[in-house]
Each structure stands twice: as structure tokens, then as C-alpha cells.
Amino acid sequence: MNSPKAAAPPMLDLHGVRKVFHPGTPYKVVALDGISLEVEKGSFVIIIGTNGSGKSALLNAIAGSVPFESGRISLMGRDITGWPEHLRSKYIGRVFQNPLMGTITELTVAENLVLSSSRSTLRSLRTAVTRRSMNDIKDRVASLKLGLETRLNEKMGALSGGQRQALTLLMATWTGPDLLLLDEHTAALDPKSAELVLHLSEQIISHERMTAIMVTHSIQQAVNLGDRLVMMHRGRIAHDDTGPDKQRLRVRELLSRFEMIRCGEQVDQNAAVMLAEQII
């Protein structure tokens, strides 16, 4: 199982990343407790965990949306720790839970797409929707097989949540980012749309051999998707399964891991003293 380490640096390398909310107050929360995580190129990592386990904080730290106290983050061997979010977004695509966050309601579908396709080169609303880019857009939107290529001139606001999320996914992966972050991107959708967006996500990730990190609440999704499963608890990595270990995981086992975590939460210092005395 210990395959020789590739000479190339991992796609993503987090080392000792620590994030504390409300430090120095009674409300102090250690969101990330010195997380270290290496993600190989082409890996599809699922992150699962209880509320407040640090899943979203981790994505925010990677995307650069919030500063963190200590630790380093490298992407393709480049240290991006000090980079602001907009610089990182050149290399990192992201889809949020809220379908309204990834697209601009008042602009047309085509305008939204042009805006995102030019993200890494030029960010200007003056960019015209040229005939050439229009054809390109049409092809790509048609690849979603949702029939949206006929509605490119409609306002984004006229589309359903699922349709918008599918387009956001397309936009996030348009420029072939080094890393795709999916932040519970189907949690706000109805079951049918969620299924559709998940299917598209899987298709795009595998077709483009994209490196992706997906945060989810769904144990079923965690079992069915990805080639690596990271389970977080209290800002730390509680389990990290990859390869055959990931493939063998089933819902029952993940539920029992959550149950173990729940049980651990109930063990206070007194119980721990009792427990330590009992261990033989």
C-alpha cells in the first residue's frame, strides 16, 4: 500500500493550519487545530464531519476567504499562504451551498459565463459577448444536457436553483483550475436537482481529471463519491481513508464512526479519570 512517493509536489499541501474564532474570549472556538493534509493531483477528496467540525473553515482557509493564525498552504509547490482570495481564485474554482452566490441574478446566463471565463485573464464587464465566445459558451452549456443552451440570453434569476448550481459548476471549472472546492454545493437543492448536480460534478471531475475537495453532510454521498474520505472533528482529522480503505467504507461504518464521536463528546474529565483507572 505504501506506493513510492511521486517526485512531483502534491497538488495541495496544508501544514499545521490553525484557525481560531473569537480568540481570547469565552467564545473561543478552534475551527482548525493545526491541520496537515496533502492532496495528490487528480484526487477527489470528500470531507465529512459534524456541525462545527471545521469542514467549511478548511475550505475557506484553502480558498483564502478568511485569514488563519498559523500554518502554510502550498498549491502545486507554490506557497500561497499570503495570497489574497482573488489571486488564489485564478487557480482554485469554488461552488458554494447557496446557488445565488455563484452567479449574478441580474445578468444573463451568457454574461455570467463570459465573466467567469475571463476570470483568470481580464475581469471587466465591458467584455463583449462575441460571436466566437458565444459559440464556445453554447457548446459548453450544451454539455450539461439541461437544454440551457437555448436560454443563454435569459436573466440568471429566471433559472431554478439546480440549473444555476449546474452553471456555477461549469463556471468554476471553465478555466481548468488546479483545484475545485465544492462546499456542500447540493445541500440547498431539492433531491432531484441535487442528484443532477452531483452527477455533473462527478462527470466533470473525472473527465477533466480534476483535483477536487468536496464538503458534504450526506453520509451516502461520502460513501458513493470520491477516492478519499476525510472525516473531521473539532478542527482535526479524525479519519482519513484512501484507496481500497475508502472503497470498502459503507454507510453503517460511517454512522458508527459518528456514533463513536458522539460517545467521545460525552466523556468528561471525571469519566476519563474513571476510564483510565479501568484500562488493563
Added chain:
Amino acid sequence: MQIRKHIAGPKVEIHVEGRLDANWASHLESYLNETIRQGARHVLLNLGRLKYISSAGIRVLLTTFKQLKSAKGSFVLSQPSPAVKSVIDMVGLDSLFHDSRESQDQTGSLPQPVRTFDRLPGSFRVYRNPSSTKSAQSWHLVGSPHLLHSGGYTGSECRAIHFPVDVLGLGLGAFGNGYEDCIPRFGEFLAVAGHVVCQSVDSPDTPDFMIGESSFIPEAQVLYMMAGTGDFPFFMEFQGQEEGMDIPLSAIGDVAMEVCGADAVSFACLGEVSGLVGYGYRRSPVLAAHPDEIFSYPSILDWIHYRSEPACQGAITLAVGIASRRVDMLASFTRPLDRDKSILGHVHAAVFPYRPLAGGYQELRECLEVLFQGQEPIGLIHLLSDLQRINGAGESKLARGICWTSPIELTEETSR
């Protein structure tokens, strides 16, 4: 479909009326399961008013028959209508119309209770094992349990140990080829009557197990253990004196000591769980950089899995351990089981999905063969008594069960 139940002594008669089709089969199945859980072992199913039976219904009859057969009970069908009878005959289940016990009644040759006594909350029936040849088991310590506290284990502490039918063991070990191979997997294990179950640290629901068969003798890599040799001279059946009265582990140990006339006993107990309290390793303890990691708060939570509430209700457990009143001799290997701290013990419990247990005298090995047949253990727990006065989960408790027990004598460690 209508279901009515009549209880007459040890026999339960159930009348079914209407159609036993796919819609109703699972309803009847859960009704029968509940009846068996409540203790019924001889069930007569009266089909007098049953109009129709489909394959779904046949399946329920067959699974119920198998369940009761494995519990040495009986399942008999009576008064079927011609239509229903012809279906049952055609699928080859016509033998269910005859009480199989009548043809092979062996009660005469089976041991009868030599003693019964009621001690709240339990009622116990005691039998002598007719084939037992020794008056006591000989137990000894293998390896050094204290290394867990003082500095961890190395390869030289690990030994490969075979577990033939007459050897019992409980301690820290794993299945594998030598120490290096087992480093990530060391956990609690139990061995009894040629059956060895090892806790699986990375997935607590799937302990690994090995069963000795013909010339194959299970082997485990052991860091330390208490090991015993010999058979069990005594057998007992127990249940709550009234419905809902559960038997704490300390009471089983207490009665076992009285039955054996000894102040230290071993036991192998098969019972229906009311609640188990105990811990298991979350990670192999030999991976700890320093032993303090395992024993101090909060890092203990990374190493030890503990439920602060009784678990596994309704499951079956195979609990193997020792109980004693001798604080002097077994102190390093036992902990208090009861609130008075007068009974000490060290017990490992394998957990299985529910299946009805047979009543009356039974051979341990036969019972284990039935237990492991077609199902796998779903947990292995080191039982403990959480005696914290207010927050404590208390003792492990069983609703009913059977138990083999023997006096034990301690001997010096023998090198293997």
C-alpha cells in the same frame, strides 16, 4: 390478517387468520420474533383460519423454524386448510406438521439441574458438566500488562500463541504475522473453546475472528494476556425473577463463585443483552509515542472508545472473563464490578446480532458453533463498571443467559 396468542405453560399457540401474503408476512415475522424474544421456545402455529399462503409466508415459516431449531425449541404447524396444506406440502415443509421433538426426545439423557436458587434480581439453575475431568482451571499471566502504563511494547514482548479448545485467553493481541505486521491492529481479544475474537481498532463493528476446525488451531500475536487451561465443571441458566429484572455482571460472578465454591472463577457467558458498558481501543495502543497519551484527558479520547451509556440492548453477547474476591492475587488484572467493590473482574465481551438461545444444559463448543454459524460478531468490548455515583453508566446487565464456570487456580507464568 388477525393474530391471536395463547400461552399454555412452556408452549405458545398462535392463531393466524386471513391471508399470509407479502403484505402480512413481515408483520407475522416481527410478531413471531417478538414472541421468541420474550422467551418462547416451543411455538405452535394454528393455521385453521388461514385462507392463503404465498412464498413470502413460507419464508417466514422457514426462518422461524430455523431460529427455534437452533435454540433447541420447536415450531409446529397445525390444522391447515387443504389449500394451505398442499402449498406447504409441495415446497417440502410438510415435516413442520409433526413435532420433531416427539421422535427424538432426549431429555432422559441430558443432565438435570443439581441446584436452583433465587437471588434477586436473578433466578439461577445449576447443572454439572458430566464430561468435565478437572476440578479447577489453571490460569497464568502471559507477558506484562503494566508495560501499557510504563513505556509501551516492543517486538520482544510479542508472542505467537495457539488457542486449542481447552485454552481460554483475554488480553491485548491481534491476528497477523508477527509484531511488525500487527502494530496498527493490536486491540482486545478473547479466546474460548477454539474460538478467538479480536477487536478491530479501525472499525469497531467488525471484529475479526478465527475458529479452530479439525487440525486448524487459531493463532494470535499476543502482547499480554491472562490464560487458562481446562474445562468448565459447572453450567448455569439464569434469568430475571420477573420480566424487566436484569442480571448485573457482578451477580453472575457472585453466583458463579458460590456455585464453584471458590473465591476466584472463570466463566464464559452467553446472554441476551440489556446493556453493555465498556471500552475498546480506537487506535492500537503500541502506536502511542508516550503511554500518558492513552491515559490522560483529553488525549484518552483519541485512543479509547467509551460509551457513557449502556449499549447493545437486545443483542447477544459472549462474555468471557474471570471474577474474584481475592484482591491480593489478581489485583493488577481485575477491577471492581459492583458498587461495593467486593467482586472484581476482567471480562471481554463479543457482541452478536440477536438469535434465540436454547434452554437447558448445553455444551459450550456446540453452542459457539451455532453462534458463529452464518453470522459474525459485531463488536468486542472490554467490559467495565462505571461506578461514578451520579454520571456513571453502572454495570453491564443481561436479561437472560447461560454460563459455563470453573474455579481457577493461579500458577506462575510458563514460557511458551
